[in-house]
Amino acid sequence: MLLREASFPGLEHIYYFFQLIQTPFILKNLKIAIQKSGRLNEKSVQLLKNCGLDFENYKSSLITTVSNFNLEILFLRDDDIPGYVEQGIADLGIVGENVIDETQSNVTYLQRLGFGKCTLKLGIPKDSPIERLEDLNGKSIATSYPNILTEFLKEYKIDAQIRTISGSVEIAPGLGLSDAICDIVSTGGTLKSNGLKPFIDVRSSEAILIGRQNLQENPVLCELLQRIQSVLRAKETKYLVLNVERKNLAEITELLHGVKSPTIVPLADEGWVAVHTVISEDDFWDKINTLKSAGAQGIVVMPVEKIIL
Numbered sequence: 323m324l325l326r327e328a329s330f331p332g333l334e335h336i337y338y339f340f341q342l343i344q345t346p347f348i349l350k351n352l353k354i355a356i357q358k359s360g361r362l363n364e365k366s367v368q369l370l371k372n373c374g375l376d377f378e379n380y381k382s383s384l385i386t387t388v389s390n391f392n393l394e395i396l397f398l399r400d401d402d403i404p405g406y407v408e409q410g411i412a413d414l415g416i417v418g419e420n421v422i423d424e425t426q427s428n429v430t431y432l433q434r435l436g437f438g439k440c441t442l443k444l445g446i447p448k449d450s451p452i453e454r455l456e457d458l459n460g461k462s463i464a465t466s467y468p469n470i471l472t473e474f475l476k477e478y479k480i481d482a483q484i485r486t487i488s489g490s491v492e493i494a495p496g497l498g499l500s501d502a503i504c505d506i507v508s509t510g511g512t513l514k515s516n517g518l519k520p521f522i523d524v525r526s527s528e529a530i531l532i533g534r535q536n537l538q539e540n541p542v543l544c545e546l547l548q549r550i551q552s553v554l555r556a557k558e559t560k561y562l563v564l565n566v567e568r569k570n571l572a573e574i575t576e577l578l579h580g581v582k583s584p585t586i587v588p589l590a591d592e593g594w595v596a597v598h599t600v601i602s603e604d605d606f607w608d609k610i611n612t613l614k615s616a617g618a619q620g621i622v623v624m625p626v627e628k629i630i631l
């Protein structure tokens with residue numbers, strides 16, 4: 323028996339041999355946690371779809387598999403996402419910075435995503451005598467973000483009492499529960515309709531792609547990050563075609579700072595060319611007006627889907 327084992331490899335040895343040589347080529351699925359429903363759900367799903375990932379977005383299921391990429395998607399409440407990632411149950415997550423900070427999770431920031439922008443603000447009643455931050459000493463503040471608020475008050479050495487409530491924070495002053503509130507504000511409409519006014523910004527927030535510790539070298543993550551970055555770059559960019567008289571071309575090309583130098587295509591009319599380029603979304607209308615003043619005509623603006631550098 324011993325002799326046979328020593329001389330002829332058993333099936334299990336052959337299996338382990340093939341497993342060994344295949345290991346570098348088999349990519350393990352990563353798991354990404356996104357919000358199941360709420361303000362970040364739609365944009366998170368859209369971002370992943372724009373990365374070319376093909377999956378069913380069943381509202382009723384908690385997990386779905388991407389058919390053309392090594393990724394599974396978990397649909398969770400946003401408050402649970404940092405904890406799942408910290409514990410390694412999910413490898414990646416998309417969640418607001420406000421939630422990451424409040425849960426004090428030990429996760430890695432991989433990419434700012436540019437959506438879900440909002441600000442955690444202190445708000446006070448319209449007729450409140452509070453004028454400066456120091457006036458909050460001895461006062462009470464209602465919030466669903468006790469940890470972030472504690473840090474903020476500590477930083478500014480304010481001794482206020484924090485009343486933690488889980489929702490509808492903005493009704494607390496009206497009910498006599500607190501002198502001020504600390505809550506997420508985007509337009510200020512909810513504050514106003516509850517007789518409150520914004521007072522001081524505590525922190526701003528946007529959606530972040532987070533990862534568990536020690537994930538950076540993973541090839542699936544590298545590919546996903548590259549795709550996400552190309553989608554984000556494209557979102558901030560427009561493709562521009564404009565007609566220019568040759569005598570104005572030098573000035574127009576000077577004004578354009580594209581990915582590389584612009585493409586110049588001659589038109590049927592010899593005195594004219596078409597200039598193709600991409601421009602960033604910042605100050606878009608100012609740039610267009612400057613180009614028009616420099617002689618650009620027939621300006622066509624198109625969306626860009628991806629920019630791969």
Ligand code: ATP
Pocket residue numbers: 357358359360361362398399400401417418419420421438439440506507508509527528529
């Ligand atoms: P869940 O059911 O997943 O716990 P939620 O009700 O706690 O959801 P949402 O209101 O869907 O959370 O907000 C999710 C995130 O969207 C917030 O944590 C914040 O990062 C971001 N956000 C952007 N704008 C706003 C806003 N106006 N109010 C609240 N959150 C906002």
Ligand code: ZN
Pocket residue numbers: 399400401
């Ligand atoms: Zn939540």
